[in-house]
Amino acid sequence: MKLATTMLATGALTLATGMAHSQDMANSMTIVSWGGAYQTSQQRAYTDPYKEMHPEVEIVWDESSNEATAKLRAQAEAGNITWDLVDVEGPDSQRLCDEGLAMEIDFEEMLAEGDDGSSAEDDFGPSVINECFIPQIVFSTTFGYRTDVAAWNGATPDSVCAIFDLETFPGKRALEKRPKKNLEWALLCDGVSQDELYDVLGTEEGMEQALAKLDTIKDETIWWSAGADTPQLLADGEVVMGSTYNGRLFSVIEEQKQPVAMLWDWQVFDFDGWIIPADLPEDRLARVLDFVKFATDTQRLADQAKYISYGPARASSQPLVGKHADLDIEMGPHMPTNPANQKNFLVNNIEFWADHQDDADARFQAWLAQ
Secondary structure, eight states: OHHHHHHHHHHHHHIIIIIOOGGGSOSEEEEEOOOHHHHHHHIIIIIHHHHHHOTTOEEEEEOOGGGHHHHHHHHHHHTOOOOSEEEEEHHHHHHHHHTTOBOOOOHHHHSOOOTTSOOHHHHHGGGOOSTTOEEEEEEEEEEEEESOOGGGTTOOOOSGGGGGOTTTSOSOEEEESSSTTHHHHHHHTTTOOTTTHHHHHTSHHHHHHHHHHHHTTGGGEEEESSTTHHHHHHHTTSOSEEEEEHHHHHIIIIISOOSEEEEEEEEEEEEEEEEOBTTOOHHHHHHHHHHHHHHTSHHHHHHHTTTSSOEESSGGGGGGOOBOTTTOOBSGGGSTTSGGGOSSEEEOOHHHHHHHHHHHHHHHHHHHHO
16 A cells, blocks of 8 residues: 555656646546535635636535545445545544545645745644645634523523533533544543543543433434534524534624524634545546645635634734634634633544544444434
């Protein structure tokens, strides 16, 4: 696999160093993302301006990122890779890279240098978490809650543990239909310290403890698969609080003006970015490399922050972040990295989840089915 990867990387380098011409590039791309406000921000910042330069290119969106690992494995086993570019969270990129399903990236050859003259790798800095991951944003998974729940008698959630407090905060909750983050919040709210969190979670007893805590709210929980689900459930009044990505909550609060507020306590920071599936045909690879170099430059990453409250992964993009494109409000206070918003937080433990996610997924789904 290593030899094959090296040979592919050599071919990709040829494409990336200017030998690929437009006539050598495919005129269509299938891009996989998460749907909703986040995908809209990618379209406005990345694909709309790219299509203005290349009107001959057809871009198809597939909203399957939450199932990207399983589906890409199935495509590889069938010998039919239909995706050209896949938006994934950091741990998923690590697994796909380890399994040889994602292409290794040469940052200096394939990506643009920063507008300040910094090399691409220096500009992305700590967000370069493995050799296959092309960073886009820093985001967090956190909670939103409705501000008009009469049954709460004026109480306001100020701790993530409110999700487990059905007496003070009755009503339906929304949680992601995956173990990651739910298990961490369950253990934190069951008395496990942050320092011990992953040591405990890595044991059979720790898994049982986390699931037992989630059992206390299982009957009051709606499980979501797409990031847009919780904002819609909150807006419709079908849940009183729920987890999702901070940018989705920004959209429902600031753009839709729904009676919803942010709960930043124990938000979980993560990097989100692209992977390119391994073994793409040469014309498709040439097109996707041309697009990725454009879509991850300093200006494009800063542009995305005009439409959604996720921080750009490049340092050189940070000074270019200003006001929302349509709302004319400063975006800084709405970023998860704003000091006022990150008093308690976790950083997604990529190493732990790369090693444990398959087993944890199986346990979690079996628990859900009970």
